[in-house]
Amino acid sequence: MQLGNLIDFEVEGEDGRFLPRLRSLSHLGFEWMYDRNRLMLWHNFIQKFEPHLKDADELDPFYFDLLLDAAKRWHLQNPKRIVCESYIRLLDFEGRLYPEEHCYICEGRIEEEIALMQAFKPAHPYCIYAAALPTKKILDFFKSKKTVFLEDHEVDILFDTVMKGF
Numbered sequence: 001m002q003l004g005n006l007i008d009f010e011v012e013g014e015d016g017r018f019l020p021r022l023r024s025l026s027h028l029g030f031e032w033m034y035d036r037n038r039l040m041l042w043h044n045f046i047q048k049f050e051p052h053l054k055d056a057d058e059l060d061p062f063y064f065d066l067l068l069d070a071a072k073r074w075h076l077q078n079p080k081r082i083v084c085e086s087y088i089r090l091l092d093f094e095g096r097l098y099p100e101e102h103c104y105i106c107e108g109r110i111e112e113e114i115a116l117m118q119a120f121k122p123a124h125p126y127c128i129y130a131a132a133l134p135t136k137k138i139l140d141f142f143k144s145k146k147t148v149f150l151e152d153h154e155v156d157i158l159f160d161t162v163m164k165g166f
């Protein structure tokens, strides 16, 4: 199977509305498609769009532009950072960003350490038994939509949260 076809297939979904534009995307032939690790990460990333968008009546160009922007940068930096930065833009676009300093579970104030649930909902690390991240850095990331001030191991935690689903 050709790499381009693999990408098409993964985003086709049940009705294929996402397909035509993504097919043109894959035909641009990004060089990272021959990098096994980057291709696998791309595959994992776009797979999350299918269940998320399959019930949408109309697909806003935002999603295509977001993926095109990600694809253009995919070979330039750690793709996990691109996933996190793309996802935070998606949450913001969909009005699902909770830049709160209160825990989604217990509603108590979050102090120095924060943990993120699915959809990056803030919580106390002990309320969701999840890895602790520095609150200030995470709230800055929510504002700037950039991971530049986050360490790689912090990005790994955010990436794993994104991979739980949009």
Ligand SMILES: [Zn+2]
Pocket (backbone or CB within 6 Å): 103, 104, 105, 106, 107, 108, 123, 124, 127
């Ligand atoms: Zn809590």
